[in-house]
Each structure stands twice: as structure tokens, then as C-alpha cells.
Amino acid sequence: MTRAATRPSAAVPRHRSQARAAPRPGRILAVTLLALGGIVMVMPFVYMLATSLKDNSEIFELSLWPRHPTLDNYAQVLGASGFPRWFFNSLLVAAVTTGSVLFFDSLVGYTLAKFRFCGRPAVFVAILSTLMVPTEMLVLPWYTMSKAMGWLDTYWGLLFPGLMTGFGTFLMKQFFESVPDELIEAGRIDGLNEFEIWWRICLPLVGPALSALAIFVFLGNWTAFLWPLIAVADTRMYTLPVGLASFSSELQTEWGLIMAGAAVATMPTLVVFVLLQKYIVRGIMLAGLKV
Amino acid sequence: MVPARLSLSARRALWAWAFLAVPIVFYVTIRLYPAVDAFVMSFTNWNIVGTRAFNGLDNYLRLFGDPRFWTVLRNTFVYLGAGLVVSMGLAFAVAYHLDKVRFGHGFLRALYFVPHITTAVAMAWVWRWFYQPVPVGLFNDLLVAVGLPQQPFLRSTGQALFAILAPAVWAGIGFQIVIFLAGLKAIPAHYYEAAALDGAGPWRVLFEITLPLLRPTVVFLTVTSSIAYLRIFDYVYAMTLGTGGPLDSTKPIVLMIFETAFKNFEMGYAAAQTVVLFLILLAISLLQLRLMDRRP
Amino acid sequence: MKRFTRRAVGSALAAICAMGLWSGAARAQAVEIEYWQYTFPQRVQAMDELIKRFEAANPGIKVKQVTVPYDDFRVKIAAAVPAGQGPDVVQLFYGWLQDYLKAKMLQPLPAEMFNAADIEKEFFPSVKQMKVGGQYYALPTSVRSLALFWNKKLVKEAGLDPEKPPQTLDELVAAAERATKRDASGNLLQAGITIDMLGQDHHWIREVLIRQMGGKPYSPDNRKVTYNDAAGIKAVAWYTDLVARHKVGEAGFMTDGVTAFRSNRAAFTIDGSFRLAALDNQKGLDYAVAELPAQDGKRFNFTSYWVNGITPKATGAKREAAAKFLKFITSPEAQELWLEKVGELPAAVAVANKPAIAGHAKYGPFVRGLANAEATFFVNESAQRKVFTDMVDAVLIKKQPVAEAVATAAAEEQKLIDGFFGN
Known part of the structure; x- marks a missing residue:
């Protein structure tokens, strides 16, 4: 499965060596503004990190620098009995789901974009409409289903609802639509079958979109709360967000712990994003060399 | 092996259905069946246990007769309107310029993406402090520093909705920027080269090449962002401690559904609200697709 | 991938068949x-x-x-x-x-x-x-149950005896006034008392203040809302006056009441016995607890x-x-x-x-x-709490006359109760 995600970077027959002029004053202004905007964007996040380093006598002062920085909150979060297991569970569910989604959503998106057959618009609208039902109304039937199949408290039970998404299908359909039909025709003349045309010719062309989709699906599953909450009762099967929810309660919410937990939970997605970013950039550079 | 005597288009249709077979089974059982179940439920008075007794259109009549529903619906559309325009505009502006920047490109993009990977519960806490009055709150401190009067923000029925929308846009915009960037990169360079040969200025390039060729991306983002803002929940719940207050001025429809289903256990009534939301989402999405997704 | 695919298909099909047939297997x-x-x-x-x-x-x-x-x-x-x-x-x-x-x-x-x-x-x-x-x-x-919590350090700074809590509502207002601090432009730096309807204040109004003003929140059979009278109005007016007239607190100050109290930014708060553990765990806080203030010699409480x-x-x-x-x-x-x-x-x-x-x-x-x-007889706890929160917000934010806000709240809550008993 990972091949689908990494392939584009290896062989993207793409173009784009857009004339990028030497820095002009306008460009410098743009970079400055973008940088300022970026700093504004991360400020709340920085506050979160700062708060996670404070003890509860300092936490409500909202200063950016803790007077007496402490790692106590992290020690307490990481020391929570189930933490390593929760982390692993989340990672497993997010990784498997992302693999499945990349494969199926791009396959379906491609089919809807490049094939003409009767029933196509209906299939597309039906898949798109799955985006429009709030998860809140789906979890009850899922639960009944899981119970009937014995999936409660299993990894399969955690991940089955997310194996394909209307969101990813729609995204991939939009990107496959910009793939020129001539390339597909050429593949056909070369004697490739339809699956090979998709896999070898078209998929590598939508590399940036696949990388973006991978990030969003991973992120979506990494932070998913409602279904994991309901699908498992055994604390060992908790995912990270469900485990971290235990830090807020009826009587008191330990904000230092919440912030430390949120910071720890953020790291893997940040890593995934930075890694995939590189693929995007490399894919484009390769394309530039070829054209 | 597909029989050779089939016409090309018939063979391709067969391939298409073969590709779709597994996904169709998935969508029907995991997605469509529960949705149909909710639809049926909306005509019953089911409340978690016991049998589902059909009560016709009672749930719908009750909903349309409830003034709170109309408040909630109005709020939901304000979230949609303001959220969509502001977030799409900002995201495109950032992505458009970021696309042309090579110096620190990856780092800058990461900065804009960071909010998207945060969790609403943690960030809402930070934002609630930002909205505090002077001397604690950052925003009011800034307002006062430049000589403007303080604002009540979350404690005002007129401002609270926008005060909640701000962190929601903040958290969601990284997604839109990344998609816009992917779309911009997918535009073949030869279009720009041709335009450069023609001596077209940047604005002409933007309106005659970039935007038209970006159409699939714009369509995608408009539809998915509309759905996201119509389904807004996390930030409202976290910023208002689950109340949608003050005085229901920030409550969106999904929060109403959540309350009906899980605070009152009125599943039938909640299902009716879901059906209404679904129909609104479907109508808006189809309208957007029809208006925007025409091939050039 | 393949394994999952096969499993997904198999499981999905099996799910359809099984759903009708399933009945709990006894162990x-x-x-x-x-x-x-x-x-x-x-x-x-x-x-x-x-x-x-x-x-x-x-x-x-x-x-x-x-x-x-x-x-x-x-x-x-x-x-x-x-x-x-x-x-x-x-x-x-x-x-x-x-x-x-x-x-x-x-x-x-x-x-x-x-x-x-x-x-x-x-x-x-x-x-x-x-x-x-x-x-x-x-x-x-x-x-x-509820009690009056006070911050010993802040009370002492205000020139009051940190060992002698206010005994009546009037004393509470007077003490809160002394403990309130504002800057030159009137911004609240330290609250005399916390104002937080999402905390315990709605219970305090409902079961304590209304009774202390001579009223009763509900009829003995719990089927009628009875606070839409002079006593109810007086109780809500007394509470909202803490903000509007005495200016000893503000809703949302330091985000919520508990936070204001924990962070040494509020001298008094009304809270429950369940809070003791968290406050004892709060570094830098020295507090004490007393019975809720009386009015005309009458004491009530909410449990x-x-x-x-x-x-x-x-x-x-x-x-x-x-x-x-x-x-x-x-x-x-x-x-x-x-x-x-x-x-x-x-x-x-x-x-x-x-x-x-x-x-x-x-x-x-x-x-x-x-x-x-x-203990209030709740037919729908969250909805009834919301009625009270909205009532106070209507007075504080919308500047609605207290009598009107109380009448609206009573009618809303009556509707909830009628709906419950009607079924």
C-alpha cells in the first residue's frame, strides 16, 4: 500500500519550471507578510506549549515564558498507565486506515473522473452524500453492527468505518480530472490494461494530492474521538484522544495535563506532515528536471 | 479476461464496475444503511430502548414549530456564509503567494498548517483566554492599546458567534492552503510560459490561467468547506462549554442534534434534525457542483 | 491491504445476514x-x-x-x-x-x-x-451540598478578618465590595465574588436565594413552577445586582468561577463539597469554608x-x-x-x-x-439549568428587566415540566 503513496515522488512526468524571477521588492514584501501571518498562526499553539510547562499555580497567568518551567505535566501524561498502548493503538489505526483510504479513494476517484458509464453521477452523489450525515447519527448503527459481529474492543472494530471516505474520493476525482486523456489513450495503445493505466500512469501524476490526502486522513483518524470512544470499553484498546479525555472531568479539568497531552498527541502528525512535505517537493523537482 | 468482441465503451464500463465493486459493498453497508436507518427513525418516537413506534411527521412538525430550531438554523448559515468567504479568501491569498516563494517555503507552509493538527479542546481553552477583558485578554489589550474600546466577545450575543468562528477558521485554514497549493502545483507550467511569451501581466495570468485551471480545486474546497461549516461543532462545544450560549446565539444545528440525541435520548427527534441537515447539505452541494463544475 | 479488503467484504456481508438473527448468547x-x-x-x-x-x-x-x-x-x-x-x-x-x-x-x-x-x-x-x-x-x-468558600489571603488584604466569614447576604455583599479591585479605567482585576451560572450559582438561586426571599421554586408535587412572584424576582435581582449594581463580579471573569477562585483572583465563591479535593491540590491557595450566608435568619442549601x-x-x-x-x-x-x-x-x-x-x-x-x-426535582437537568443560565444572561447581557426574564424562565421551565408529565 505504501507504494501508492511513495511512487509519485519516484517518477512524476511533470512539468512546471515556472519562470521564477529574481527577488523583487513585491516578493520580499510577500515573504515578510507570509512570515508574520505564520507567526500569528502558531501563537495559540505556542501558548499551549508554554502552558504545558507550567504547574497549576502559574497556569492562569498566560505568560509566554514559564517562570518555573516543569516537565511534571508530561511526566504525568506519559506515566498514565495506558499511555504507550494508547499511542500504539492510535498509530496502528491511523496507519492502516490511511493506507486503505489512499488505495480505494484514488481508485474510485479515478473511476468517477475518467470512465463514462451509466450510473456514474448517481454513484458520485451517493458517495459524496456520505459526507453529509453527521457521525453522531452513524455511531449507533455501527455499534449494533460491531456487537453483532463481535468487533467491539478489536482493532478491526476501531477502523472499519474509516476504510474509505467520500472526502478522499471527491478530492482524487477532482485531481484525476486534470490528467490529460491522451496519456490514458497512449497507455491503452501500449497494451496496458485499465488497472495498469491507473496504477502506472495516472496515479503518479496526482502525487501532491495523494500526499495531501494522506496527511488529512492520518490526521482525521489520529484525532478521531466519537467512534473510538464508543467502539471500545477496554481501557487497553483506547486510542490516544479517548485516553486523554480522562483528564477532564465533572469537577476539575487539569489544563496543564490537557495541554501536555495535546502537545504529545500533536507530534506524530507534525512528523507525518514534515515527511510528506518532502515528498511533495521532491516530486515537483523531479518533474522539473524531466520537462 | 474481458471478451474482445465487446465494444470499447462497454469494456470500460465493465472495468469501472469492477473497480467500484468493493467500495459499493462498503458504502452500502457502512454508510448508506445507517443513514437509511436514521431516515426511518425520524418517523418514530424512539428513545434508545423499547420499540420504535411510528408517529408520522410529528418529529418534523415539532421541529418546524420550534423557534429554537430557526435560531439554530440561522446561526448555522451565518457560520457557513462568514466561514466560507473568510477562510477561502485567506487560504487562497496565502497559497497563491506561498506558491511563488521558494525561500523557506516548507517552513512557512508548516507554520500555516500547525493549527490544523491541534485539538479543539486544548486550543479553545487558549482562545477563551485571548477573549478575556483587559488586563488579561490579548485581543482586548491590543484594542485598548490602539485606542479602541474593549469588546465583550464571548459574552455578547452579537459577537460570540464570530468569536467562535475565528478559531474554527484558524484551525481549518491549513487544510485549505495545502489543497490550494497542491492544485496550484498541478497547473502545467507551459500555460504560464505561453502567457509569459504573450506578455500577460500577473493579474491577467491570475484570472485567465490560474483561476480557471484551478477550478477543480476550488469546487472541491467550496463543497467540502461548506459541508464542514454547516456541520460545525467542535469549537462551539469547546468554546461555550457545551452550551451554545449565550442565549443560544452560537448554537449550530449539529449541537442541537447532539443535545437531542445524547442529553435527551430523543433519537427519533434527533434523526429528524439530521435528515433536515442532510437535505440542506445535499441541496447546497448539488447547487455548487452544478454552478461551478461545468467543464470549460 | 488485500487481507483487509477480503475481510471487509466478508465482514460486511456477514453483518447483513447476522443483524437480523442475532440474539444475546448466554454465558x-x-x-x-x-x-x-x-x-x-x-x-x-x-x-x-x-x-x-x-x-x-x-x-x-x-x-x-x-x-x-x-x-x-x-x-x-x-x-x-x-x-x-x-x-x-x-x-x-x-x-x-x-x-x-x-x-x-x-x-x-x-x-x-x-x-x-x-x-x-x-x-x-x-x-x-x-x-x-x-x-x-x-x-x-x-x-x-453547597457552601461559601473564601480566599483567606484576599480577604485579609481587604482589611477583613480572614477567620470570620460573612454570615448574611448583606454582609457577603459588603465584604465582596471591599475585596473587589479595579484598575483606573474600571477593569476588573480581582472579583469580590464569582459569577458563574455554569458552576453552582443556578442551584444557589433556585433552591437557596428564592427560598430566602420568602418564595418557593416549585409546588410540593413538583408539577408547577412557582418562582414567578415577588420572591423569585427579588432573588434574581439580588443575584444580578452583584454585577449590575454592586459591581463585585463579572460573568466569564478569568473564564470561569473555579478558575478565578483557584488563581487568587476572586475572594468569595459558592461551590460544592466535591471541590475540596481540587482546591486542596491547588498550589498557592489558602482558603476556608463556611455555611451559606443566611437571610432574615433563614438558611437553605442545595444537595x-x-x-x-x-x-x-x-x-x-x-x-x-x-x-x-x-x-x-x-x-x-x-x-x-x-x-x-x-x-x-x-x-x-x-x-x-x-x-x-x-x-x-x-x-x-x-x-x-x-x-x-x-434536591431539585429535575425532569431534564441540562435543559432546566439552561433556563436559569438564559434568564441571568437576559438580564446581564440583554438588559432585560428582571421581572420579564423571570417570567420567561418560569414559562420555559413550566413547558419542560408539562412536557414531561404529559407523556
Whole structure:
């Protein structure tokens, strides 16, 4: 499965060596503004990190620098009995789901974009409409289903609802639509079958979109709360967000712990994003060399 | 092996259905069946246990007769309107310029993406402090520093909705920027080269090449962002401690559904609200697709 | 990938076939029952200990504790119960009893083990609310009440005696006025008293202030809202005047009341016995507790509690086991353990009145408060709380006249009650 995600970077027959002029004053202004905007964007996040380093006598002062920085909150979060297991569970569910989604959503998106057959618009609208039902109304039937199949408290039970998404299908359909039909025709003349045309010719062309989709699906599953909450009762099967929810309660919410937990939970997605970013950039550079 | 005597288009249709077979089974059982179940439920008075007794259109009549529903619906559309325009505009502006920047490109993009990977519960806490009055709150401190009067923000029925929308846009915009960037990169360079040969200025390039060729991306983002803002929940719940207050001025429809289903256990009534939301989402999405997704 | 695909297809198809056919398969083992409560470390540990003791005394019964994050307790219940899953014994807030009953999620406690007369002799009177149609449906391990908390350091700075709390509402206002600090432009730096309707203030207005002003919130049969009168208006006016006239506090100051108090930014707050543990854990806070201030010599209080009930899922041997377990976790032994580990007051009068508890500097005021405490009869706790929050917001934000806001609230709440009894 990972091949689908990494392939584009290896062989993207793409173009784009857009004339990028030497820095002009306008460009410098743009970079400055973008940088300022970026700093504004991360400020709340920085506050979160700062708060996670404070003890509860300092936490409500909202200063950016803790007077007496402490790692106590992290020690307490990481020391929570189930933490390593929760982390692993989340990672497993997010990784498997992302693999499945990349494969199926791009396959379906491609089919809807490049094939003409009767029933196509209906299939597309039906898949798109799955985006429009709030998860809140789906979890009850899922639960009944899981119970009937014995999936409660299993990894399969955690991940089955997310194996394909209307969101990813729609995204991939939009990107496959910009793939020129001539390339597909050429593949056909070369004697490739339809699956090979998709896999070898078209998929590598939508590399940036696949990388973006991978990030969003991973992120979506990494932070998913409602279904994991309901699908498992055994604390060992908790995912990270469900485990971290235990830090807020009826009587008191330990904000230092919440912030430390949120910071720890953020790291893997940040890593995934930075890694995939590189693929995007490399894919484009390769394309530039070829054209 | 597909029989050779089939016409090309018939063979391709067969391939298409073969590709779709597994996904169709998935969508029907995991997605469509529960949705149909909710639809049926909306005509019953089911409340978690016991049998589902059909009560016709009672749930719908009750909903349309409830003034709170109309408040909630109005709020939901304000979230949609303001959220969509502001977030799409900002995201495109950032992505458009970021696309042309090579110096620190990856780092800058990461900065804009960071909010998207945060969790609403943690960030809402930070934002609630930002909205505090002077001397604690950052925003009011800034307002006062430049000589403007303080604002009540979350404690005002007129401002609270926008005060909640701000962190929601903040958290969601990284997604839109990344998609816009992917779309911009997918535009073949030869279009720009041709335009450069023609001596077209940047604005002409933007309106005659970039935007038209970006159409699939714009369509995608408009539809998915509309759905996201119509389904807004996390930030409202976290910023208002689950109340949608003050005085229901920030409550969106999904929060109403959540309350009906899980605070009152009125599943039938909640299902009716879901059906209404679904129909609104479907109508808006189809309208957007029809208006925007025409091939050039 | 392939394995998952195949599994997905197979499972999905099987799901369709199985859904119609499924019926709970009976397990022929030692009786195992499930106990559900919300996640809170001290509660979970206390319950683990109770389960250990119970299992030692009842070898044939196993108890499995399932914990759910507090905010999501009802969501999880809503998903589990229709599928025939979920708890045999469940912990719920007393104010949810009516909606749990309406959703048929509780069965009566077996009368032979839970004699109504004995219960009423043993427990605080407010527990009577758990009796519906002559049968008890749930019992608490511990109870809660309200008290006045004050920050000793801030009170002293204001030139007041930190050992002498205000005894009446007027004294409270006077003390709060002295303890309030504002900067030159009138911005609140330190609140005299916290204003937080999402905390305990709505209970304080409903069950305490209205009664102190000479009114009653509801008719004796709980079917009529009766605070839309001079007393009700006076109570709400007194409360909103804290902000509007005396300017000793602001809603949302330091985000919420508890935070303002914990961070040494509010001199007084009204809060519950359940807060003691968290405040004791707060670094840099020196506080004390007193009974709620009186008015015209009258004192009232609000009490609430979490109760344990048996769900319809428990039948036959499980029902018997569930009843035994419930009996144990509401026994004096369990109550004392609960006080020790969780810090909540025992639900039985005799246990709470033990000198070590009633004479305790921080528990004492709460125990004394229990003597004249009422538990509101909620038909829909969250909706009724919202009515009060909206009423106060209407006065404070929309500047609606108090009388109008009270009338609207009374009508809204009456509608909820009528809707409940109409069904």
C-alpha cells in the first residue's frame, strides 16, 4: 500500500519550471507578510506549549515564558498507565486506515473522473452524500453492527468505518480530472490494461494530492474521538484522544495535563506532515528536471 | 479476461464496475444503511430502548414549530456564509503567494498548517483566554492599546458567534492552503510560459490561467468547506462549554442534534434534525457542483 | 491491504445476514456483572478497592468496572444500551433519574433487599427523590451540598478578618465590595465574588436565594413552577445586582468561577463539597469554608448526589448479583471508604454525623448544610439549568428587566415540566 503513496515522488512526468524571477521588492514584501501571518498562526499553539510547562499555580497567568518551567505535566501524561498502548493503538489505526483510504479513494476517484458509464453521477452523489450525515447519527448503527459481529474492543472494530471516505474520493476525482486523456489513450495503445493505466500512469501524476490526502486522513483518524470512544470499553484498546479525555472531568479539568497531552498527541502528525512535505517537493523537482 | 468482441465503451464500463465493486459493498453497508436507518427513525418516537413506534411527521412538525430550531438554523448559515468567504479568501491569498516563494517555503507552509493538527479542546481553552477583558485578554489589550474600546466577545450575543468562528477558521485554514497549493502545483507550467511569451501581466495570468485551471480545486474546497461549516461543532462545544450560549446565539444545528440525541435520548427527534441537515447539505452541494463544475 | 479488503467484504456481508438473527448468547460461567462510572482517578481507585472487598465476600460474582470520560458518559450509554450491551449497575447523577426512567434504562431495586422504610431512616431525606411509584430505583454512596468558600489571603488584604466569614447576604455583599479591585479605567482585576451560572450559582438561586426571599421554586408535587412572584424576582435581582449594581463580579471573569477562585483572583465563591479535593491540590491557595450566608435568619442549601441503579439488562442471577453489589457499595463501609479516597460526604445520616466528619473544618459546614438542603426535582437537568443560565444572561447581557426574564424562565421551565408529565 505504501507504494501508492511513495511512487509519485519516484517518477512524476511533470512539468512546471515556472519562470521564477529574481527577488523583487513585491516578493520580499510577500515573504515578510507570509512570515508574520505564520507567526500569528502558531501563537495559540505556542501558548499551549508554554502552558504545558507550567504547574497549576502559574497556569492562569498566560505568560509566554514559564517562570518555573516543569516537565511534571508530561511526566504525568506519559506515566498514565495506558499511555504507550494508547499511542500504539492510535498509530496502528491511523496507519492502516490511511493506507486503505489512499488505495480505494484514488481508485474510485479515478473511476468517477475518467470512465463514462451509466450510473456514474448517481454513484458520485451517493458517495459524496456520505459526507453529509453527521457521525453522531452513524455511531449507533455501527455499534449494533460491531456487537453483532463481535468487533467491539478489536482493532478491526476501531477502523472499519474509516476504510474509505467520500472526502478522499471527491478530492482524487477532482485531481484525476486534470490528467490529460491522451496519456490514458497512449497507455491503452501500449497494451496496458485499465488497472495498469491507473496504477502506472495516472496515479503518479496526482502525487501532491495523494500526499495531501494522506496527511488529512492520518490526521482525521489520529484525532478521531466519537467512534473510538464508543467502539471500545477496554481501557487497553483506547486510542490516544479517548485516553486523554480522562483528564477532564465533572469537577476539575487539569489544563496543564490537557495541554501536555495535546502537545504529545500533536507530534506524530507534525512528523507525518514534515515527511510528506518532502515528498511533495521532491516530486515537483523531479518533474522539473524531466520537462 | 474481458471478451474482445465487446465494444470499447462497454469494456470500460465493465472495468469501472469492477473497480467500484468493493467500495459499493462498503458504502452500502457502512454508510448508506445507517443513514437509511436514521431516515426511518425520524418517523418514530424512539428513545434508545423499547420499540420504535411510528408517529408520522410529528418529529418534523415539532421541529418546524420550534423557534429554537430557526435560531439554530440561522446561526448555522451565518457560520457557513462568514466561514466560507473568510477562510477561502485567506487560504487562497496565502497559497497563491506561498506558491511563488521558494525561500523557506516548507517552513512557512508548516507554520500555516500547525493549527490544523491541534485539538479543539486544548486550543479553545487558549482562545477563551485571548477573549478575556483587559488586563488579561490579548485581543482586548491590543484594542485598548490602539485606542479602541474593549469588546465583550464571548459574552455578547452579537459577537460570540464570530468569536467562535475565528478559531474554527484558524484551525481549518491549513487544510485549505495545502489543497490550494497542491492544485496550484498541478497547473502545467507551459500555460504560464505561453502567457509569459504573450506578455500577460500577473493579474491577467491570475484570472485567465490560474483561476480557471484551478477550478477543480476550488469546487472541491467550496463543497467540502461548506459541508464542514454547516456541520460545525467542535469549537462551539469547546468554546461555550457545551452550551451554545449565550442565549443560544452560537448554537449550530449539529449541537442541537447532539443535545437531542445524547442529553435527551430523543433519537427519533434527533434523526429528524439530521435528515433536515442532510437535505440542506445535499441541496447546497448539488447547487455548487452544478454552478461551478461545468467543464470549460 | 488485500487481507483487509477480503475481510471487509466478508465482514460486511456477514453483518447483513447476522443483524437480523442475532440474539444475546448466554454465558454459562460465574456471574459477571458490569459496573459503569465516569473516569476520575480517585473514584476508579475507590471502586477498584470496593470491588476487591466485594468479590472476596462473594466468591461466585465477578464485577467488571468500565469507566467512560465524564463528558461522554451519556453518549456511550446511548450507544450501548440499544444493542443490549452496557452496564448492569450504573452510576448516574440524581437529576438524570427521570430521563433514565423515561428511556427505561433502570429497573426498581428489589424490594426485599431495599426496604423503603429502612432507606428513609438511614439516608439523608433528599434521597427520597429516588423513589418513584413507591419503589426505589437508585441509591447514593455520597452526597454533596453547597457552601461559601473564601480566599483567606484576599480577604485579609481587604482589611477583613480572614477567620470570620460573612454570615448574611448583606454582609457577603459588603465584604465582596471591599475585596473587589479595579484598575483606573474600571477593569476588573480581582472579583469580590464569582459569577458563574455554569458552576453552582443556578442551584444557589433556585433552591437557596428564592427560598430566602420568602418564595418557593416549585409546588410540593413538583408539577408547577412557582418562582414567578415577588420572591423569585427579588432573588434574581439580588443575584444580578452583584454585577449590575454592586459591581463585585463579572460573568466569564478569568473564564470561569473555579478558575478565578483557584488563581487568587476572586475572594468569595459558592461551590460544592466535591471541590475540596481540587482546591486542596491547588498550589498557592489558602482558603476556608463556611455555611451559606443566611437571610432574615433563614438558611437553605442545595444537595445533589450520584446514585447507583440497576439496568434492565440484569436479569435472573445477574439481577441478584447486581442488587448485592449495589447494597454493598451504598453501605456505611463503602461510604467511609469513599470519603477517605474521593473526599465526598457519606450519604447516610449516621455516618456523616460522626464527630470526625461533622466536626471537620472543611467537611463540617457542608454536613451542617445538609440538614436544611433540598434536591431539585429535575425532569431534564441540562435543559432546566439552561433556563436559569438564559434568564441571568437576559438580564446581564440583554438588559432585560428582571421581572420579564423571570417570567420567561418560569414559562420555559413550566413547558419542560408539562412536557414531561404529559407523556
